[in-house]
Amino acid sequence: xxxxxxxxxxxxxxxxxxxxxxxxxxxxxxxxxxxxxxxxxxxxxxxxxxxxxxxxxxxxxxxxxxxxxxxxxxxxxxxxxxxxxxxxxxxxxxxxxxxxxxxxxxxxxxxxxxxxxxxxxxxxxxxxxxxxxxxxxxxxxxxxxxxxxxxxxxxxxxxxxxxxxxxxxxxxxxxxxxxxxxx
DNA sequence: ACCCCGATCGTA
DNA sequence: ACGATCGGGGTT
Numbered sequence: 137x138x139x140x141x142x143x144x145x146x147x148x149x150x151x152x153x154x155x156x157x158x159x160x161x162x163x164x165x166x167x168x169x170x171x172x173x174x175x176x177x178x179x180x181x182x183x184x185x186x187x188x189x190x191x192x193x194x195x196x197x198x199x200x201x202x203x204x205x206x207x208x209x210x211x212x213x214x215x216x217x218x219x220x221x222x223x224x225x226x227x228x229x230x231x232x233x234x235x236x237x238x239x240x241x242x243x244x245x246x247x248x249x250x251x252x253x254x255x256x257x258x259x260x261x262x263x264x265x266x267x268x269x270x271x272x273x274x275x276x277x278x279x280x281x282x283x284x285x286x287x288x289x290x291x292x293x294x295x296x297x298x299x300x301x302x303x304x305x306x307x308x309x310x311x312x313x314x315x316x317x318x319x
Numbered sequence: 320a321c322c323c324c325g326a327t328c329g330t331a
Numbered sequence: 332a333c334g335a336t337c338g339g340g341g342t343t
Contacts, residue, residue: 164323180327187326189326195337196326197326198326201340204339204340205339206338206339206340211327220326220338220339221337221338221339222325222326222337222338223324223325223328223336223337223338224325224327224333224335224336224338225327225328225335225336225337226327226328228327229324243326246327253323259327259328260326261327261328262327262328265328277341300326301326301327302325302326302327303325303326304324305324306326
């Protein structure tokens with residue numbers, strides 16, 4: 137199917153990422169999301185940076201201390217948005233992964249707009265600020281919503297692997313993935 | 320009810 | 332290197 141995107145005049149031949157895509161292990165999903173096209177209210181961007189947060193045994197994951205009001209969505213089925221508020225001023229966007237009751241998610245840390253500006257939104261707070269993503273957009277079904285979804289364009293860019301940013305626990309895990317700018 | 324810290328960002 | 336800024340989770 138060809139999907140029309142408001143800020144990119146041409147159509148992009150692609151299909152929406154399925155529930156099965158998000159049901160897989162979180163580190164795999166985080167890598168595979170690189171280069172995919174996220175579309176929010178008609179604005180499209182290529183995902184350039186992700187991090188995996190892998191369930192109750194990952195001390196950096198919000199689900200590590202069990203189910204709370206905030207982390208509840210991560211315990212549900214995969215393919216849903218998880219948006220939380222941080223540092224009193226920013227929001228961060230995640231996509232829930234792995235089967236229901238396995239509380240894990242991929243943090244979307246960066247993307248590049250598919251318009252003439254090609255603006256690089258490097259950082260999860262800046263990304264949400266640009267799209268105006270807030271907690272109002274928590275728990276949206278990315279596999280079913282008509283205004284918020286990710287397109288599978290079969291792109292597999294080269295990427296680098298590093299420890300995750302801004303965490304005080306779990307720094308030993310190399311679960312941050314960044315698209316190489318030149319490849 | 321209170322306290323501390325945080326999956327950040329912009330400026331210095 | 333650091334301050335802004337406030338919700339959430341843990342503790343009382």
